[in-house]
Amino acid sequence: MFENLQERFDEAARRHGVPGAALAVWADGELTEVATGVLNRNTGVETTADSVFQVGSTTKVWTAALVMQLAEEGLVELDRPVREYLPEFAVADGSEKVITVRHLLTHTGGFDGDLFEDTGRGDDCLDRYVGYLHDAGHVHAPGALFSYCNAGYCVLGALVERMRGTTWHRAMREHLLGPLGATHWALLPEEAVLFRAAAGHVGPEGTVHRTWAMPRSNDPAGASMCLAPRELVRFGRMFIAGGLAEDGTRLLSQETVAAMRTAQVAVPGISEMLGDRWGLGFELFDWGGEVFGHDGGTLGQSTFWRVVPGAGFTIAMSANGAGFMGLLTDVALPMVAEATGLGVPDFPVPAETPEVVELAPYTGRYEGPMLAYEVTETDGALEIVTVPGALMVEVGVPGTTTRFVHHRDHSFVAAEPENGRYETLTFVMEDGRAAYLHNGRALRRA
Secondary structure, eight states: OTTHHHHHHHHHHHHHSSSSSEEEEETTEEEEEEEEEEETTTTEOOOTTTTEEEOOGGGHHHHHHHHHHHHHHHHHHHTBGGGGTTTTTOOSGGGGGTTTTHHHHTTTTTTTTOOOOOOOOSHHHHHHHHHGGGOOOOSSOOTOOOOHHHHHHHHHHHHHHHHSOOOHHHHHHHIIIHHHHHEESSSSSHHHSSSOOOOOOOOOTTTSOOOOOOOOOGGGSSSSSEEHHHHHHHHHHHTTTTTTTTTOOBSSSSHHHHHHHHHEEEOOOOSSSSSEEEEESOOOEEEESSSEEEEETTEEEEEEEEEEGGGGEEEEEEEEEEHHHHIIIIIIIHHHHHHHHOOOOOOOOOOOOOOOOOOGGEEEEESSSSSSEEEETTEEEEEEEEEEEEEHHHTTOOEEEEEEEEETTEEEEEEBBBBOOOEEEEEEEEEEEEEEEESSSSEEEE
C-alpha cells in the first residue's frame, strides 16, 4: 500500500533536517516499519525500526489505562474526589475538595499544570510531588474549562501507586507492558541503555541536548518513557480489539475502551495539533470518522500516534530535532489519508487578507507557570511577546515576538510559520473581554 515509503521517509528527513526518525504502521493486517538517520549526531548511531524514543505525553494514555483498570476493579470511582483515595492531595485554592479522578483524566482540574518539580529519584518521588502541589495556583473552577495539565497526570500516577501498593513504574510493567507483549520499552534511564535510545536534538542547528532524563516525578505525565513506534502500534491495536492484546489477554473491558474514546470535554478554539475534544486520556479528532490518539514531546524528541478503529489502522512516528512537523505533513498524515480515506484536515494558515476585527478585548498580559504572554495591538494585528518562566530559561527557550492575525471567531494564527507550522491560539471570553489566552493551556489574564 505504501509505495516507496523508505525513500519518501529518507527524503523528507533530509529536507527538514531531521537527525533520526522511525515509523510503524498497522494497515490491512500487516505491520510496516521504516527508520532513517541517526539517533545521536555526536555518536552517529544509526536509527533502526526497533530504536526507542522518549514518547513524552503519549505516556498519559498509558497512565489513563492504569486508572481505568482500577475503576474496572472497583478500587476507584471516576466521579469521586481524588482526596478520598489520596488524602494528602491539595492545591492552593482548596478546590481539592471537589476535584475528581475524571477531572484529572480530562485536564479539567483547574490548577497549574506545568509544574515540573524534581522530587528526586526515589520510590517516594510521586508522594513528594503531591506534597509540592499544595502551592499549585488556581487557573479555573474544576470542570469549567479544558486546560492541559501535566501535574494532574502526576497525581494520577500517585493514585495508581497508592491503590496498587507499588510504584507507577512497576504497575506499568505488570499491568500493561507485560500483558500487552511489548518488548522494546524503557521507563527509566537504566533501562533505556539496553536499547538503541534516541537523544534529543534542539535549536536551529539540531545540537544534542545534554540533559536526557527529566524528573522521575513527572514520568506518569510523560517524562522519560521510551518506546519503539511498533509498541505504540501494538497499544493502538489493543484498543481496536476492544481491550485485547494480540495473544487474547484482556487488558481492558470493551465498555472501558468505549468510555476512553467518548468525548468528555471540548477543546476551545482551533489548534494545529491538539484534538477537538478529549476523552478519558485520549485526544479525539474530527476527521470525518472516528480517530483518536495522543502526541508527545520531550527535550528535542517528538511523537505522533493515531488510531482509526473503523479502518483497523494505527500509526506511530517518533523523531528527534526541530523538523518533526515536516515529516508529519510530508509522510505520516498522507499515510493516514491514503489508508483510511479520511479527510485529514490541513493545518490552519493565515488568510491572504485576514478579517479586520476589534482587537482591544484581547490585549493584556496572560500568565502561566511556564510562559507569560504580553498581547498588544500593532497595525491591525496582535503582537504577542512570550516571556519564559524559570524552567523555560533553564532549558534555553528564548522569548519570542510573533504577529498574529485573525482566523475565525476568537482564534488567531501566526502570520509567519516556524518549523513548518503556523502557531494558533484562542481567547476565551467573559463579558465581552478575554479572560484567558488558550493554546491548549488556559492562561489567565493578569
